[in-house]
Amino acid sequence: MFTTGSKLFIGASTLAIAGTLIYGVANGGALGTLGLVSAAIAFVFLAGINFWVRDSNVSSMDTAGIETCAASHRSPSRSMWPLVAGLGAALVPVGLVVGSAITWMAAIVLMVTTVEWMVQSWSERASGDPAYNSSIRRRILHPMELPVLAAIGVGVIIFSFSRIMLYTPSTGGMVVFGGIAAAVLLFGALIAAKRNVAKSVVTALCGVAALGLVGAGVATALAGGHHIEKHELNEVSSEHDTCQAELTEADENSTRAIAAKSNLAATIILEDGKLRAEVIGINGNPEVVTLLRSNDNFVKFKNLDEGEYRLRAYLGDEIIDAGAANERTEEDAVCSQAVSEGGTQFIIVKPPRPSFAAAAETPYQFTVPGVETAVLPIEVP
Numbered sequence: 001m002f003t004t005g006s007k008l009f010i011g012a013s014t015l016a017i018a019g020t021l022i023y024g025v026a027n028g029g030a031l032g033t034l035g036l037v038s039a040a041i042a043f044v045f046l047a048g049i050n051f052w053v054r055d056s057n058v059s060s061m062d063t064a065g066i067e068t069c070a071a072s073h074r075s076p077s078r079s080m081w082p083l084v085a086g087l088g089a090a091l092v093p094v095g096l097v098v099g100s101a102i103t104w105m106a107a108i109v110l111m112v113t114t115v116e117w118m119v120q121s122w123s124e125r126a127s128g129d130p131a132y133n134s135s136i137r138r139r140i141l142h143p144m145e146l147p148v149l150a151a152i153g154v155g156v157i158i159f160s161f162s163r164i165m166l167y168t169p170s171t172g173g174m175v176v177f178g179g180i181a182a183a184v185l186l187f188g189a190l191i192a193a194k195r196n197v198a199k200s201v202v203t204a205l206c207g208v209a210a211l212g213l214v215g216a217g218v219a220t221a222l223a224g225g226h227h228i229e230k231h232e233l234n235e236v237s238s239e240h241d242t243c244q245a246e247l248t249e250a251d252e253n254s255t256r257a258i259a260a261k262s263n264l265a266a267t268i269i270l271e272d273g274k275l276r277a278e279v280i281g282i283n284g285n286p287e288v289v290t291l292l293r294s295n296d297n298f299v300k301f302k303n304l305d306e307g308e309y310r311l312r313a314y315l316g317d318e319i320i321d322a323g324a325a326n327e328r329t330e331e332d333a334v335c336s337q338a339v340s341e342g343g344t345q346f347i348i349v350k351p352p353r354p355s356f357a358a359a360a361e362t363p364y365q366f367t368v369p370g371v372e373t374a375v376l377p378i379e380v381p
Contacts, residue, residue, distance in 0.1 A: 005055040009047030016040035076124055081117040088113060116141065157210075160217025167220035243312050243335040245370030265289075265297035265349070268311055268366055268376065271304040275366055275376040288377045289366065297349045303339050305371075310338040312367045313349045313378065316358040335369075355380040 002010070020036035023029070088109035095103030123137040124130075168176055187205070191197060266289045267278040276285040291297040301311035318332040332352070336345035355364045355378060368374035 003050070003055040005050045006047060009043055009050050013040060013043035013047050016043050076121070079117065079120060081113050081120065084109060085113040085117070156214060156217075159221075160213050163217045163221040167223060243310070243331075243333055243369060245309075247308060247338055263298060265291055265299055267300045267302065269302045269304060270309055270311075270368055270371070270374055273305065273371055273373045275368065275374045277376060288379045290379045290381070291349055291351055293351050293354055293380045295350065297351075299347050299349055300344060301336050301339070301347065302344045303341060306341050308338040308340045309368050309371060309374075311336045311345065311347065312369055313347065313364075314362075314367060315349070315351050315364055315378070315380075316353060316362065318352075351378075351380040353380070 016036060016039045020033060020040055023036055024033040088106045091102055091106035091109065095101070095106050119137060119140055123133045123140070126133050126136050164176065191202060264280065268289070269276050269278065277289045279286055279289070299311070299313070303309050312333055312335045315332040315334075318330050334347055334349055336347045339345050351364070358364055364378035364380060366374075366376040366378060
């Protein structure tokens with residue numbers, strides 16, 4: 001008696017042999033005939049094997065075969081790890097194009113998937129008790145999974161909160177996070193008041209809240225942070241357009257005084273609308289202040305006039321984008337903070353070029369913005 005599988009393979013073998021004879025007689029093509037002969041041989045071979053094993057059917061009288069056949073074993077449980085492995089494999093070529101960070105992420109995903117899938121497959125065959133097999137998997141993987149998943153979850157929450165905080169203004173952020181804190185407190189109070197709430201409901205609500213938080217974090221990250229007004233720096237210079245007579249926030253918050261400084265190049269004093277210099281080792285007030293080129297020169301400014309003034313050290317013009325079509329120049333200057341009468345400030349002057357390189361109409365000099373008569377030449381060897 002032929003089995004079902006044997007009948008199929010015998011029919012396929014017969015058709016292959018008949019097709020070989022018809023094609024060989026009608027066309028005589030050697031390549032086509034060879035292919036059909038190969039197919040016929042393969043079908044005859046498979047038909048013989050299937051006839052010998054009789055479709056691998058187990059006789060109803062063979063109790064040992066029934067207990068050991070594949071159909072008697074419990075089918076493997078569903079697993080998400082093949083899907084995760086496919087995702088990791090798909091990220092590899094993306095990382096090779098985009099950047100190494102994604103490639104490393106894909107490698108980590110593939111390694112984790114390999115370990116998880118291997119342990120799951122092994123635990124399912126550890127015994128005939130599914131509950132025991134599941135407990136083996138938990139004992140092996142939970143000590144690694146729980147800390148890692150907790151760290152990832154905390155990191156995602158912190159990242160989401162940070163993006164939301166950067167997106168919302170200061171006043172709006174207080175309202176938003178105050179509302180979130182109140183909602184968490186209210187949710188906890190309701191759960192504590194009604195202890196018979198199903199765990200599935202609590203899990204679903206927490207999941208919705210987590211998804212909302214992560215979604216808001218991703219949306220605000222893509223939108224970017226809110227606009228932050230530019231704050232003046234304590235160190236003012238021409239780069240920030242603060243070397244003017246007008247006062248800035250940095251001037252309002254200045255200390256108005258400095259501690260004793262060593263190795264001063266000069267002390268510049270504004271008195272009666274004019275500048276004079278005091279240099280250690282030189283008697284009187286030199287008419288020109290000498291500064292070292294490409295070195296930090298420590299200069300102290302003291303205001304003895306009524307009002308608030310700053311000291312400005314002009315060191316010529318700096319060429320920007322030399323040789324380009326949009327070549328331009330910018331003033332190379334450094335300024336102190338504005339101080340009131342009796343106040344002192346400290347600046348560091350580092351001349352990049354000698355003073356003879358400056359144009360005659362724009363020599364190096366100390367000036368006080370707002371006081372035209374306050375001018376003191378600078379010489380840089």
